[in-house]
Amino acid sequence: MAKLDFDKKINLLYGKNGSGKTNLLDAIHYMSLAKSYFSMTDKMLIKEGEEYLRLTGKIQHDGNIQSIIIKYPLGQRKTIEVQKNRLNNSSELVGVLPVVFIAPDDISIVNGGSKERRDFVNRILCQSNPQYLRQLIRYNRVLTQKSSLLKSGKIDYTLLDTYNADLISTGSYIHACRKNFISPFIDFLQQNYADISDGAEQIDIQYITQYDEADIKNAYENILREEVYSKRVLIGTHKDDFDFIINNKRLKKYGSQGQIKSFLYALRIAEYTYIETQLGKKPILILDDFFEKLDRSRLSHLIEMINKDTFEQIFLSDTELDRSKTLFDDRGIDYQAFRVIEGQIASD
């Protein structure tokens, strides 16, 4: 049990590795999206020997106070209340408290499989557009049903047509949102990248999809027999990918370590700007282990943005206080520091 009042601007959590800083930052993420950033299940988040997870938060914004209460008794249903109103579905929480979380292992967005990049784009679009989230939940559910049906080997073409009709309708919406997202997002990305690099490289993102709106119904029909034969789903927006490009080549393969890191940083700040533009409100920015992670040029870009009031509330973590303290003090930036020891947190 910990109760904390955070600063409305910069909050610095410091403590040794393993002191629990990341867990605290993850708790803020949980308040925002009703799940852990690190794709841990709710069960994994409950301390060993305990039977209950409870998170309460009060958000103050423009003089309004909103309260969020999340309860999860082990083995029971998770309940979420916003302003004492119980939500029917945890997806309704998304958007109340938008958040951008930057963690050290972000590199998987570049190096990992297509799922990592889809998750990244989905997280942005879900926070920007509640309808996208609802359609995505529906798409994934129907996809699981279709996949189970194919796996069972019980062939029912009427049912397969039913699932396909649903997947085409939700999938088309998801596809359209991703398509509309990519161009403004690239503008933000390129701007950020130019700001932190020498500006020589050309960067881009390519939306890779087998989804062709004009012919989608035929495509579903034509592949149906092969799906039945292989007992697997072979078509849909769940196979989309996003290629990161630098100087007309794939970043994953041809980018230097420095280029990849700059790209990643630019990507996450673009995420912030995109969500802010869509929602008309500034997300909370969380930067885990920021000093270790950002080199000088990225760090000074961050400071510059802080000075320009680009962000509102920020949560940062660092293993030691001194260097962050010097960084902020030298530039006259106000912040509040919190010491974290063995999962306990106290303000300085």
Place this chain on the structure above:
Amino acid sequence: MSYSSRLLEEAVEAFSRLPGIGKKSALRMAMYLIREDKSEMKTLFVEPVDQLISNIKFCEKCNNISDDDVCNICQDREHKAETICVVQSIRDVMAIEDTAQYKGIYHVLGGVISPLDGVTADDLNIDTLIERAQSDQVKEVILAISPTIEGETTIFYLSKKLKEAGVKITQLARGISFGGELEYADEMTLGRSLMTRTEYKLSEI
């Protein structure tokens, strides 16, 4: 709990298997049965339970729970009914009957299509529904199925299957949580959504 009687213990075990009954309630129930007038207790409790278990049937037309091969509702209304109301469970039939707003017959599916839970169309009473809908007398089929994702799949599926029967297909007015939870919907809301049902349009792919 420690029991002085094995008979009592077994009875408590049995009652506590019932949904919503804990050990304490089970003990109270068992103690209630231990009365002087044994024959009265047998008439009141043992016989109805034995009868229920031995003789209960499912209506061979609509799959509703019934004492006879064909349920009361089918017996009384089938010869003149123009409407079939398709529901997920027997409890839904009871909830709709409680509204006293509906005079047609029912068809109990026994669930919704969900291969993820091992339920395909073959596991539900769909073939018999198609057969009944083909009768000349039937003009309308109401799909009173909950609008969950699986419920909507089932509605879409049934409307495709019912196309050949040439009946009007309708859906309950949106806005109430349905099926499974239907018994919790109040009679007014349920009755109203039944009366203001809308035609279901099958969007072709």
